[in-house]
Amino acid sequence: MTSAMEIKASEVQKLRQTTGAGLMDCKQALTETKGDMEKAIVLLRERGIAKSSKRADRVAAEGIVEAWISDAGNEGILLEINSETDFVARNAEFVALAKFYTAKVRDNASITSADQLPKEPAEELSGKVGEKISVRRFERMKAKGAGTVAAYIHGGSKLGVLLQIDSEKAGVPSEDMKNLGKELALQVAGANPSHVNRTEVPADVLEREKDIAKKQMEGQKKPPEILEKIAVGKLQQYYEAHCLLDQPHVRDASGKTKIQNLVDSIAKKEGTTLRVVRFVRFRVGAD
Numbered sequence: 001m002t003s004a005m006e007i008k009a010s011e012v013q014k015l016r017q018t019t020g021a022g023l024m025d026c027k028q029a030l031t032e033t034k035g036d037m038e039k040a041i042v043l044l045r046e047r048g049i050a051k052s053s054k055r056a057d058r059v060a061a062e063g064i065v066e067a068w069i070s071d072a073g074n075e076g077i078l079l080e081i082n083s084e085t086d087f088v089a090r091n092a093e094f095v096a097l098a099k100f101y102t103a104k105v106r107d108n109a110s111i112t113s114a115d116q117l118p119k120e121p122a123e124e125l126s127g128k129v130g131e132k133i134s135v136r137r138f139e140r141m142k143a144k145g146a147g148t149v150a151a152y153i154h155g156g157s158k159l160g161v162l163l164q165i166d167s168e169k170a171g172v173p174s175e176d177m178k179n180l181g182k183e184l185a186l187q188v189a190g191a192n193p194s195h196v197n198r199t200e201v202p203a204d205v206l207e208r209e210k211d212i213a214k215k216q217m218e219g220q221k222k223p224p225e226i227l228e229k230i231a232v233g234k235l236q237q238y239y240e241a242h243c244l245l246d247q248p249h250v251r252d253a254s255g256k257t258k259i260q261n262l263v264d265s266i267a268k269k270e271g272t273t274l275r276v277v278r279f280v281r282f283r284v285g286a287d
Contacts, residue, residue, distance in 0.1 A: 007031060015040055019050035042208070046215040061285040062086045063136070065160030066098040067151035068106055073173045073181075076149035077105050078162035079138035080282045081122075084131040089284075090156075094133070097125055101135050114138060139280045147274070148173035150181025152189050161185040163279040165263075169272035180266045180274075186250065187259055188279050193244040196276050201243065209238050245276065 007030050015026040015037060021044045033039035044050035063082035070076065081098045083089045100121060105111055114135040122133045141149045145167035152161045163185045167177070187193075195201055213231035220227070239246040248255040249262060267274040 019044050021050045045212050048216050062089045063284045064157035065282045066102045068102045073148050073178045074143045077140050078160050080136045082136050083133050088129050088131050146171040148177045148181040150185045152185035154189050158284045160282045161188045164277040166275045167272050190250045191247050194242040197245045198239050198243045
């Protein structure tokens with residue numbers, strides 16, 4: 001823990017970036033919670049001066065994210081490889097090395113972690129450029145039935161998404177299915193959800209959100225059962241921020257189209273049931 005006299009400007013700034021609250025409010029919250037970042041976030045939200053929090057990206061390295069999708073569109077890989085500087089990350093040999101390692105993962109299903117990848121190619125390039133180079137992580141997905149696996153790479157290959165949709169229908173994914181996958185991967189990149197749907201949200205998290213909503217309404221002269229209903233209603237805002245299927249489509253300016261609507265539309269067109277299984281979102285150097 002950090003004492004009140006040891007609150008650093010960097011901690012205040014981090015809390016501000018995470019919550020959108022003012023600097024003085026952030027400093028006061030950290031002081032009152034003795035530097036506990038999570039408690040400070042909750043305190044700011046209880047006071048109604050912070051947005052629903054998400055994990056803060058903590059960039060610790062440079063590098064790129066590389067993706068591979070099969071020709072059929074039902075298998076995919078997302079891989080992050082790190083360097084010490086962006087200069088090296090933009091080197092053609094570094095990009096080629098990312099593709100080399102992605103192919104290694106693709107061609108060998110027994111490789112389940114970055115530690116199992118051969119180190120010699122990275123060490124060889126490391127010797128040339130004078131920087132540490134390593135594969136940090138990767139994810140492999142394969143869709144069921146006529147489902148699809150889609151990828152989206154953004155921001156100079158600094159951010160990547162891999163997403164899987166399963167289908168009860170047999171066969172290979174149609175163009176509509178592939179396009180749906182791409183739309184959802186773009187959504188994950190832009191809106192950064194934490195879960196696919198609301199059933200994945202832990203019960204303790206929901207209780208915490210309800211408690212925060214109730215504290216925001218303290219002083220209002222309403223019966224407890226009414227306050228409970230209002231608190232439950234406010235959970236919808238949490239779902240829209242954190243659950244992919246509840247989120248408004250980022251490409252719909254009106255905000256009326258939910259991601260679930262897109263999935264239902266293609267499911268109806270395909271005459272089957274679709275399930276968004278999972279996604280991963282890699283930002284270079286971030287948690």
